[in-house]
Amino acid sequence: MxxxxxxxxxxxxxxxxxxxxxxxxxxxxxxxxxxxxxxxxxxxxxxxxxxxxxxxxxxxxxxxxxxxxxxxxxxxxxxxxxxxxxxxxxxxxxxxxSRLTLLGYTRQCAVFQNLSVPEVVEQVLRKHGLEGPDFEFRLERTYPARELITQWRETDLQFIQRILSEVGIYWRTEMDDVHGLDTCILADSQLNYRFDVQLPYSEPSGLFDGAADSVWDVRTWHNIATGTVATRDYNYRTATTPMDATVSVRSDAVTTGVHYRYTAPYRDAGDDTSPEPETESGAFYARIHHERELSRSARIHLFSNTAHLTPGQVLEPQGDVITALKEGVILTLVTFRGARDSRLHVSVWGVPYTERYCFRPAEIPRPLIPGTLPARIESREKNDIYAHLDEQGRYRVRLDFDRDATDPGYGYLWLRMAKPTAGETSGWHTPLTDGTEVAIAYSNGDIDLPYIACALYDSEHPDHVTRDNHTRNVLRTPANNKLRMEDRRGEEHIKLATEYGKSQLNSGHMVDSQGQRRGTGAELRTDEHGVIRAGKGLFVSADAQPKAQGEALDRDAALKEIDRLNQQLQQLEIAAEKAQALKADVDSQIQMFAQRLKPLNEALLMTAPEGMALTSGEDMQLAATKNVAVNAGGDISAGVTGNLTALAGEKLGLFARSGQLSLKSGEGAIDVQAQNASLRLFAEKKLTLSSASDISFAGKKRITLIGGGSYLRLEAGKVEYGTTASYMRKVKRTMAASASAKPAEAVSLPPPATMREFNPETLTPWVTPVYAKSCLKEKGCTDAGTAEEPVDNFGQMTIFAQPVEDDCCGYGHQHEHADDEVVQHAQSAKKRKPDAGGANAPAPAQATAAPLALGAATGVMTQVWGEWSLTGVLGAARGIPYVGAMMSALYVPSAGEGSDRVPGRDEFWYEEELRQKALTGAKATTRVRFFWRQDEQGNMRVYGVHTGEGTPYEGVRTANMVWNSENNRYEFTPAHGADGPLITWTPERPEGSDLPSHTGSDIRPIDQATILVTPIPDGKDEYTTPPFPVPEERDLNDYILVFPADSGIKPIYVYLKDDARNVPGEATGNGVKLSGDKPWLDMSVTNSGEGAPIPSQIADKLRGQKFNSFDDFRETIWNEIGRHPELTKDFTTVNKDRIEDGLAPWVPKEGQYIGPNSIVKKFAIHHVVPIKDGGGVYDMDNLRIVTPKLHDEIHYRR
Missing domain, CATH: 2.30.110.50 (Pnp Oxidase; Chain A)
Incomplete structure (x- = not known):
């Protein structure tokens, strides 16, 4: 002091x-x-x-x-x-x-996104140099981040005063005498008033106050206050959610009326029954506004001589005071007046203190933007060719007034765009791309409720309709999809076009890109496929309808023409019936005219008054499931420069009513046959047979010539003639000789063809054809079985297997041999291929022995289960350890000569049908399929399932076995491409060959007493009995193999077991970091122990890559090793070249494998944990590089 x-x-x-x-x-x-x-x-x-x-x-x-x-x-x-x-x-x-006054000297326009009101205020204060001690938030509520807060032509002081007033946050000033600065305190509840300010209430005596601190001369004002505040807002994000809130704060004030506030700025209605509603909800704003109204219901004024009074204090006058002062007075305004020659005068304004509500600053209205502001569409990528939209179709923009630097696409909140029309599933939206100028408007002028009003052209994006083409109306997208309407008189046209395939619909006066005329009328064009589809019917006409007058479906002219021709055809049918010729099916044409063409019911009608032409650069095809009718009021001419063929499943009739029927051949022979019936020639008048050379009549049994009752009969060993009157012979000489006969020329007629019978109503076969079905099903039934059955009910099942060289190389994967590695096998044989008659015909002598020809691509399979009736050698691609094969027991052979119908034939696929399916990639139906699965002991087992109609399991891929004359065998190679054939079949073992069935280790047997076929249950995933759950259909690996017609081999169903090395996978593992000076593939490492690990630098490069097979993986490993000089520096030039080509390098002689039939010289990649035991195929930590000698020792010696 x-x-x-x-x-x-x-x-x-x-x-x-x-x-x-x-x-x-x-x-x-x-x-x-x-x-x-x-x-x-x-x-x-x-x-x-x-x-x-x-x-x-x-x-x-x-x-x-x-x-x-x-x-x-x-x-x-x-x-x-x-x-x-x-x-x-x-x-x-x-x-x-106050230092806050300095904020009034900065006026700007700014955008704040995703910040709460306190965060924005703090950001503004700190921008002006105010730090932590200069201001303090004492808030009882947590304020949510707002999507947008805009400062528009306001000083920074006006801005923070406004946004604080919106949420009811008040602020007061405290003095920091230590630092000599003022401090701003921001609060939102009564808890942050300054309490315990007490002064005696004492009226001064005259003008003398005794120099004692006191208050006096109280005055009060009371007003009626609004009783209730109701709010409502609309939030397009939750368009159907009610946004109403009604609040009435309890108080002692006299209240009446309702203050209804529409479009208060809030997102959620909130709970208007709670005294503490969710911050910045509708109920929150209603309460804040009512508290503000109640604060104006009573005012108090006092005089004082006390200097330390300041706003935000709760003054408690002591002594005999009026009721309005008993609870205290919240000081809201204090004024001071003093001079060197007079005492201090203090004037105090306030409101009665209450715990029911808090002081709220007067609401400052937001600035209004009555017009629009310029902005540009903004994307996260500069010059993005596509619109940057969110899930609601909203845009990001950058306002032209915004000077703050932000990441592209984040300069403003997501904005809706006003459209010409909008609906639940309808509307108009032409997406705007990066850089497009737009005008931003504001709902009710509210600066925080923006939307895109429209898009505008500017100097950088000029309008595409200007004075140069002012007659056009154009809608065009950035990708040049276009709707153009030309209004120039005499050149009106409409163009609807897209750049893809240059697809266009042009109508009217058509022009090119330079505006030059290229035609009139209408044009529909595309460089891609085109489709015209009309579900009820389509009418295409060249009949004129001037000025678009008349009905759109006016087809009277076409219908009259068809009706007239039908009447003419009916007359011809009557004439043909009288002539006992084959009648035309005129009734079906009349029925089609009445039921289809006349009402245009799911029909195509094309008409042209002066002519119609159809032309094709290659082929033309007309097809109908029922009838094809060609009628003409004049002539029908058919001319071909090649062959003309007319095929009929039943009858073929030709009838000429009044003119001649002419059948002539210019150079070739005329061949007329009745292959299974008689042939008749009849003429009402003269019948003439003449030849410029010879005429030969031949009959296998007899020939009879009859004329006017006389006859001549020629038959085996006898010539007979007779007449009723005279017999005249005019000859110069008659000679007799010994008996003689001339045999008739043999004519071979093919067997009758068979055709599947179809239901004329559904156009499907009467019976669903299958490859195999259970013998328990009766004839004519191809339904799937419903009970467990043995495989013998379906056909003859056989299982083949090929040896596994080792668990690393895989099934059928023999040691690779280079060109200079010699492999010798005893072989001498003549190759044979079945001829058309089933006999064995010699094949070219230079062909390789069949089993040897399997080579690296396929391996010889050995029968390990079941019986097999065919003689030959089955081969499968490397990596196929097992093949199951079944020949359908009920498959009906081809119909023989003289057989018109074979019972049960329509239950099964014709071989030719299967061949056609194989060519087109279609599947064939069968009622049983098989697959492989390991049991709990790791043994391979075969399981079969019934395949029901309509299920995805009933269709099996078909494949044609093609004869390879070079290798003297049938082969099937998948269409997707492979290194060689997947399946091969050599009809029989070459004669004189000493080659065994295989050259690998022992074949793992199939220990299975019988193979059962089980129904697939509806809940197959819950079925616990093996083999369920059944694999997905796409995972079944089976085919129906179809052989050529002249092979004599019936179709065979096969199912394959894939090797894990052929299953695609992803490379894993870290490898091992190499150390020491010794070469990493030194013989001391690769020729003993477990071999050399994969280096870590190789593993780092390959990890995460996907491979189609282990062969691809192995080749990539060597390729990658070749790219690291530190790994190849000790190799010879030859080995370096091999490694760069993805080949394993040669090993020194002491590491080679020298066997009885082969020599292996190259490094191998070995799986430490065998794949059959769960070892990772593509796990580089499971791989070791070993010599062939060590590889053999690991698998066969240890």
Missing amino acids: DNWSALFDGQTRYVLDINDSTVKADVLRFRGREALSEPFRWDIEFTSLHANIPPEQVLMKYASLRMRGGKNVHGVVTRLEWLSTSRDQSHYRLTLS
């Missing part, structure tokens, strides 16, 4: 210190104003000996006003005014303001 008193002399009550200034001020008088949510302001008059104070010595200087009563005011000087100067001193006035 002594230090404080030292600042004041006997006459000085107030001291003004201006920091960093030479000005010495003597306070003359002052007025001060402090209020809640306002920067304070003190106007101070002072005198100084300085006659001309420079403004820079005062302005923007921190200053402090100290009072003897203990109050200090710290602020910044914002104004200096010179009043007068005398001989002794000069008279000035300055304004000492």
